[in-house]
Amino acid sequence: MYSIMASYYSLLSFLVMAATLVVSQQCDLQFDGRVPSDFSAATLNTDNGVFDPNNVFGQGLDLGSVVQIQDSLSSLFDVGTIPIEVTISDDSIFAPSADNVQTGFRRAELLIASNDGTDASTTGVKTLHFSVMKDANRPLNLTHEYQLVFLESNDFSTNQFVLKTGTILGTDTADPDTLQLFGNVNANPAQILFSTPFTEDVFHNFAVTLDFDALTTQVFYSQDTDALVAQTETLANDVSGQGQFHFGVLKKGLNGGDDIVKNGEQEQGIDEGIVFGGIFEEDSSSGCISLSV
Incomplete structure (x- = not known):
């Protein structure tokens, strides 16, 4: 009886929220990570x-050298703005301190300035929007695990959610060419909130509603210019701990043992990238969630 009533109230909550969704992007913004059309990489x-012009990329590099402006493309929520590609190479070895050189990773990520x-951005109820696309000229090596979008807690102890692709470490990955959105990685086991084939030549659009009070997550998804559609109900997921959102390419090494950050193996000649568009976060405390432009 309890499970039936719980399911009823979960469905009721889902329907109430659905009634407040908006067709066009009218919700109040918390931050806007869409790139103005007059920006160059050097900007x-x-x-x-x-x-943030200071993070996250390899030693001796700058942010402008690891991004490519993609002004011939347009994602769902890019209107007067342009997508941007984040790339990694053999030089993408991040060193947050002198004694923490992450030789087992190759990574480059965008951090929102504010x-x-x-x-x-990590309080109340917020909805994070982003779109991702493959670059056929800079393909990923799917024998590795990649993190493309994640929220890293302020004490660096967990990712409250993370979008992954490739061969996920510690799992039997049936198809590495899949986008998998995980909940808090400290859960045992970590919950896959949503997954979809990572098909080429399309933008994969996500909206992730994060309730930092109720500790829940809801996932919306579409492709190219189609309006977003709810893919899940509101799911329990520990999103506490605040932190920073990352958008980019974090490539984990192979055979890293107990210290994959330092000991993971990476091949030579890396030239890989992912295109991002339509990055922004809106206030959903009133239930407002944008489905399209």
Whole structure:
């Protein structure tokens, strides 16, 4: 009886929220990570107001050298803005400190300029939007695990959610060419909230509603210019701990043992990338969630 009533109230909550969805992007914004059409890659090396020019990329590099402006493309929520590609190479070895050189990873990520780890983007109820697309000229090596989008807690102890692709470490990955959205990675086992084939030549659009009070997550998804559609009900997921959102390519090494960050193996000649578009976060405290432009 309890499970039936619980399912009823979960469905009722889902329907109430669905009634407040909006067709066009009218919700109040918390941050906007869409790239203005007059930006060049070099603009991102300045205090540009969109992305942090100091993180996250390899030693000796700058942000402008690891991104490519993709002005011939347009994602669902890019209107007057342009997608951007994040790339990794053999030089993409991040060193957050002198004694923490992450030789087992290759990574480059965009961090939102206003998202300092304790700001309002990780409080209340917020919906994060982003679109991802493959670059056929910079294909990923799917024998590795990749993190493309994730929220890293402010104490660096977990990712409250993470979009992965490739061969997921510690799992029997049936198809590595799949986008898999995981909940908090410290859960045992980590929950797959949503998955879909990572098909080429299309933008894969996501909206992830994060309730930082109720500790829940709901996933919306579509392709190209189709309006977003709810893929899940509101799911329990521990999103506490605040932190920063990352958008990019974090390639984990192979055979890393107990210290994959330092000991993971990477091949030579890396030239890989993922295109991002339509990055923004809106306030959904009133139930407002944008489905299309």
